[in-house]
Every structure is written in C-alpha cells, then in structure tokens.
Amino acid sequence: MKSILSTEWKNLLRMPGMVFVLLVLAAALGFTAWAGLEEYRVVARMETEAKTHLRQQWESMGPSNPHSAAHYGTYVFKKNHALTAFDEGVNGYVGRTLYLEGHRQNELVQSDAAQGDILSRFGKLRPALILQIILPLLLLLFAFQSVRGERDADRVRILLVQGVSYSKILFGKLWSLWIPGMLFVLITLGIQISLLGFSTHLLGRALLLAIGYGLFYWIVIALALWLSSKTEKSYTALSWLLGIWIVWVVFYPKVTYSVAALLYPLPDRVEFSAGMKEDRSALLDGHNPEEEALKSLEDSVLQAYGVSSKEELPINFDGLLMQADEEFGNRVWDKHFGELYQQMQKQKSLVQWASLPNPFGNLQSLSMGAAGTDNFHQVDFLQEAESYRRVFIRTLNERHAYGGSRTGDWGHKEDQEFFNSIADFQYAEPPFLSLISQQMPSLLLLLAWIGLLGIGLAKVKPKISAL
Amino acid sequence: MLEIQGVTKKFKQQTAVDGLSLSIPEGEVFALLGPNGAGKTTTLNLILGFEKADQGSILVDGIDVAKDLGEVRKRLAFIPENVQLYPHLSGKENLAYFSQLAGIQYSDEQLKNLLLEAGLQEKAHDSPISTYSKGMRQKVGVAIAYSKKAKLLLLDEPASGLDPLSSAELSQLVRKVAAQGATVLMVSHDLFRVKETADRVGIFKNGELKKIVKASEVTANDLELIYQGIVV
Numbered sequence A: 001m002k003s004i005l006s007t008e009w010k011n012l013l014r015m016p017g018m019v020f021v022l023l024v025l026a027a028a029l030g031f032t033a034w035a036g037l038e039e040y041r042v043v044a045r046m047e048t049e050a051k052t053h054l055r056q057q058w059e060s061m062g063p064s065n066p067h068s069a070a071h072y073g074t075y076v077f078k079k080n081h082a083l084t085a086f087d088e089g090v091n092g093y094v095g096r097t098l099y100l101e102g103h104r105q106n107e108l109v110q111s112d113a114a115q116g117d118i119l120s121r122f123g124k125l126r127p128a129l130i131l132q133i134i135l136p137l138l139l140l141l142f143a144f145q146s147v148r149g150e151r152d153a154d155r156v157r158i159l160l161v162q163g164v165s166y167s168k169i170l171f172g173k174l175w176s177l178w179i180p181g182m183l184f185v186l187i188t189l190g191i192q193i194s195l196l197g198f199s200t201h202l203l204g205r206a207l208l209l210a211i212g213y214g215l216f217y218w219i220v221i222a223l224a225l226w227l228s229s230k231t232e233k234s235y236t237a238l239s240w241l242l243g244i245w246i247v248w249v250v251f252y253p254k255v256t257y258s259v260a261a262l263l264y265p266l267p268d269r270v271e272f273s274a275g276m277k278e279d280r281s282a283l284l285d286g287h288n289p290e291e292e293a294l295k296s297l298e299d300s301v302l303q304a305y306g307v308s309s310k311e312e313l314p315i316n317f318d319g320l321l322m323q324a325d326e327e328f329g330n331r332v333w334d335k336h337f338g339e340l341y342q343q344m345q346k347q348k349s350l351v352q353w354a355s356l357p358n359p360f361g362n363l364q365s366l367s368m369g370a371a372g373t374d375n376f377h378q379v380d381f382l383q384e385a386e387s388y389r390r391v392f393i394r395t396l397n398e399r400h401a402y403g404g405s406r407t408g409d410w411g412h413k414e415d416q417e418f419f420n421s422i423a424d425f426q427y428a429e430p431p432f433l434s435l436i437s438q439q440m441p442s443l444l445l446l447l448a449w450i451g452l453l454g455i456g457l458a459k460v461k462p463k464i465s466a467l
Numbered sequence B: 001m002l003e004i005q006g007v008t009k010k011f012k013q014q015t016a017v018d019g020l021s022l023s024i025p026e027g028e029v030f031a032l033l034g035p036n037g038a039g040k041t042t043t044l045n046l047i048l049g050f051e052k053a054d055q056g057s058i059l060v061d062g063i064d065v066a067k068d069l070g071e072v073r074k075r076l077a078f079i080p081e082n083v084q085l086y087p088h089l090s091g092k093e094n095l096a097y098f099s100q101l102a103g104i105q106y107s108d109e110q111l112k113n114l115l116l117e118a119g120l121q122e123k124a125h126d127s128p129i130s131t132y133s134k135g136m137r138q139k140v141g142v143a144i145a146y147s148k149k150a151k152l153l154l155l156d157e158p159a160s161g162l163d164p165l166s167s168a169e170l171s172q173l174v175r176k177v178a179a180q181g182a183t184v185l186m187v188s189h190d191l192f193r194v195k196e197t198a199d200r201v202g203i204f205k206n207g208e209l210k211k212i213v214k215a216s217e218v219t220a221n222d223l224e225l226i227y228q229g230i231v232v
Ligand SMILES: Nc1ncnc2c1ncn2[C@@H]1O[C@H](COP(=O)(O)OP(=O)(O)OP(=O)(O)O)[C@@H](O)[C@H]1O
Pocket: A467, B011, B014, B015, B016, B034, B035, B036, B037, B038, B039, B040, B041, B042, B043, B189
C-alpha cells in the first residue's frame, strides 16, 4: 500500500500544471480563511462595542419608571459562532440582532427558513465553499483520470500480472487522493482555530467538520474510481461523473427544498403576525382595562387583599395587569412559534432524509451545523432571546407591582441600582450533544454511502481495454 | 513449461480460440504467427487469466490457471503490444514500483543492474518514460520480467512499430532471456521477425493452430496459408 501511495503521489505531482493547481487552491483557501476570520472579528468587535455602549446607556439611565424601561427595551445580539469564519451558512442574511420590548414577543422568525440552507451557497466566499465544491470536484477528476490512465495505457494487465489485486490498486488510489484532500481541510481548520483561540468546544465542532468532509471526500473519490472502472469506454465515466455532480450540487437540493416547502408550508411574516394579532386581540390587552377576563383578575386580587377598589390596594395593580397580558401574549407566541418550529423541523428532516441520493446535501447540513451557522442555531438563538425577554419583562412588571407605588401611579421611579441588577443577555449555543443528534441522519447517510461504495470497490472487475 | 490442452474461447457467436493445444518446453522461444483477428491476444489473455476458457486447460509450470491464478501469475511476465508504463516516472521508478507490487524490494544498485541487463543504457534510467522510444519501454518490460524471475515471458506483437535496428536488438534480448532459462511465447504477424527470434512457429488462423514448424523451416507455402483471405 505504501508503494502504491508514493507512486500515485509521484504521478499526481508530476502531472503538468499540478503545482499551479495546488498553488491556486492553497491561495484560494488562504484568502477565504483570512476573509472569514477578518469579517468574524470585525462583526464581533462591532457587536461587543454596541453591546457595551447599550449597557452603559442602560446603566446610566438614572431613576426611571419600570414600565418606561420595559418600553425602552433592549437589544440582544446573537454572537456569531467563531466557525462562521469557516462556513457562513445562513448567517449572511438572517437577523442576528433583536430588539426586545415589553408585550412584544419577537416576530423575527425567518419565514423562508427552510430556503436558508440552499441560499447560503451563494453567500460570501468562505473556505467551506471551496472545500465543498471545488476541491471535491478536483478529487473527482483526478480519480477519474487515474483509472482512465491505467485503462487507456493498458497498464491494468501489467499491474495485475504482478500479483496485486485490482481492488488494492483502487484503494491505494482512494487514499492517495483522500489524504491530500483532508490535509487541505485540516490545515484550513487548524489555521482558523489556532487564530481564533483553542477551546474544547471549538475543537469538538472542528472535529465534526473534519469527519463530515472526510466522509464526503471518501464518497466522491470512491464513486469516481468505481464508475471509471465500470464503464465500457473510459470517457463515458467522465460524463456520468460530471452529470452526477451537477445533480448533487445544483438540481437535487433545489428540488428537495421546493418539495419540502410544498408539503410543509410556512406562513410568511405577514401571515404570521396577523395570526398572532388575531389570537391576542381575542383576550386581554394591558392598555385596555375593560376586558372581562381582566375583571376576574382584579376581583381575585381585591379579594386576596380584602379591599374593595384598586386604589386601596397596597400594591400597584397595573404591574400585575401588564404581567397577565404579557403571559397571555407568551402563550400565543408559544403556540404560533411552536407550530412554525414544528413545520421547520419537518422540512429539515425531510430534506435531510431525502438527501440519501445526495451526499453533498448531507455534507452541507453537517458543515453548517458544526459551524453553528444553520437554521437550527438561528432558531435556538430566537428561543433563547425570547426566554430572556420574558425574564426581563417579568422583572420590570413585578417591580412595577411591588416596588412601593400604588395603582395608577405611572410616575414612580426606581433607582439605577435596580436596573443595574438586571443581567445582560448572554447567548449560550446549544450543547454539542444536541448538535450531534441533529446531524445524526446526515452522518448515517454518509456512512451508508461509504458502505456501499466500499463493497463496490472491493468487487469491481477491471476492464481490460486492449484487444 | 506451458501446456495448453484443447482450449476454446467464444465471444458471443464468434470463436476466438478454437480447440488450441500447444506444449512449449522450458527455454524455448515459441511464436504464434497469424493475421489480425486470429485470436493471438485472446490466447495470451487466457494464459494471463484475464479471460476464462470455455473448454480445455492451461498449465504453467504444472499449475492450472483456472485453479491457482495467483501462483501462475508469479511465474509470468507480460509485455503488451503498446507497453506504456507510468509516463511521469523514470524507467528505474517504474521498475521499482512494479517489482514492489510483486513483493520484491530492490536497492538502487540492483535496479540499475536489472535495467542494464535488459539492455537499457544507464543514462536513460532516470529520465521519465514519456521520453522513451517503444524499444526502450520494452526493455523496461523485460527488466520487470527479470526482476520477478519470470519463468514464462509473454509478448504481444513485440516488433510492431520498431525500426529494424531496435527490432533486431529486441530479438537478441528475447533470445538472451530464453538462454537464461525462461520460456518465451510471443505472438506476431511479422514473419520475418519471428523467423529471426523464435525456435518454433505456430501458424494460427481463425482461432485454430494450423501447423507448427521450426522457425528456420517456415516456407512460402506456410506464408500463403497465413495470408490467404487477408490480402485480397
Ligand atoms: N472481449 C472481447 N469481446 C468480444 N470479442 C472479442 C473480445 N476480444 C477479442 N474478440 C474477438 O476475438 C477475435 C480474436 O481477437 P484477438 O484480439 O485475439 O486477435 P489478434 O490475433 O490478437 O488480432 P490482432 O493481430 O489484430 O491483434 C477478434 O475477432 C475479436 O474481435
């Protein structure tokens, strides 16, 4: 095997133009890796600055009314995952800044969420783009060329007469291409990670990326070797391979996403907010204290304190009222968002499983997932931000209710210390294990391909060209 | 060394080899002489195990090709009609690689000696094979045969495309291989070259072995037999 590897490498390196190809590839990877890092840093710095600035404003607000503060609101940022420098995924066009406010459950849900995964390919240049499309295409061509060479130069017979099996030659060729392909992936990841600063978290994700790309390259090379050995005329294999490539990369993803969108349609943003509004107006609204449901809340509070009017309450009833309204709004949001989320999950798993004939789709899903830039991460951010908003608003409402003011007193002010005690939003990305389980179908499908092609390579008979 | 018994090979309707029986003793150079499409290459492929005979048996050094192809191939070397090898590797690198595949690791010095033994001048050893002439590539092929100590060397149309000088050189080389104890089976349609190289000649047409004669005794009559039906 060692001698096959070294011979294949000599053959590759001495191919005319090879050095040029390698240089261009390395330069393209270097450039995109740098550009990705640079942009990640600039965005991260800007966000940190904005965040600090906003917090400063919050902390220098001075004594204020809690309800005004709830309307003053706050901004939260989805901190970009560092590996966005590797694969930008959906990050290029989804909102990553949310404005959080009292009784306004955020609606910033991507209605075209499922389309997200496909659009990403036309996003910014990132190493992932080169490592997903250009490098594998080169590997495919080299694999084809390598088998074609043996066939057309009538070397197959001489090789086999030396006592080596054809499958051993094929596996030698497979590894001889897979290893350099993986070197490009590992070096790119290695450089980016070392510049980003090592952390076990980052390493885990980088490992998942490396595994994904490794499996995919294996599949591409094995398929090319197998097909090139199989066809009657060696060049027929090339047409097949290029055809398969175009279907994988261009047609198939489009078709599956369209089918998913047809089967599990998502409301667009207007429909989504209209639906929420409708459900909300069906019940109470904190600013119109005439509703019936409100009456019963009022009655029970009055009863609990043993008084007969709101004005006699030792607390500020407006705070309770607003919180009740808030919680109703939350239920509406949960219902609508839950439905949307389910539809998205259905779309996602349909697309994932429908990628059985398309390992490229599986790689994309894995790559974005591991880089923390897919829709799963985006939705997770929205949910985290919404949970934060709820705690944030509840804290303010409760202060409004129990902070010493009486019902109807909108001028009461809390001091700065109270506002300072409300923590800033910190986005924590989903745990590694949930990422793995999310990506399991993709991993399994890639492994299934490897199993099939492994058998194919072990069994394929060489074509003896010369008569 | 080579025993072929009643071998028949059919491709669909066409019978490429028809009941071929042939016995070649150790150290002999035997030539199968026949026109295009006679079934010469098919015969070689049958011996090499790339085609399976429909009938009959082939024994190399007493071993049945159908039963233990691996052992048979250890004893074989093959130089195809248009021997290419790896164009970007030098003669020496090609020889090193092919002998490694056969499980033998040679030193640089040994490789050099094998190539010299096969008649390849030393100054060519390290140039890429793409710069070699066909005759030079055949010599690397012979060096490969030497390197695995092949007992049976099979050559397909070795003389086609060689100029008279290289061709004569090749004849000498083949004779030398045989003199060192190996058996040679070459197939060709070039009577002149065959007469110069072989000990015996089998006249082969439509998959049938018509006649076996001593190379020195091939006559015009035999020639006629060969060329009947080909030339208008
Ligand atoms: N794999 C195959 N499938 C179908 N027919 C074949 C195959 N190999 C050889 N033949 C046919 O068998 C016959 C003998 O072919 P073969 O190549 O053995 O002839 P040959 O004597 O080597 O001719 P040439 O001098 O042209 O090399 C030819 O008619 C050829 O078309």
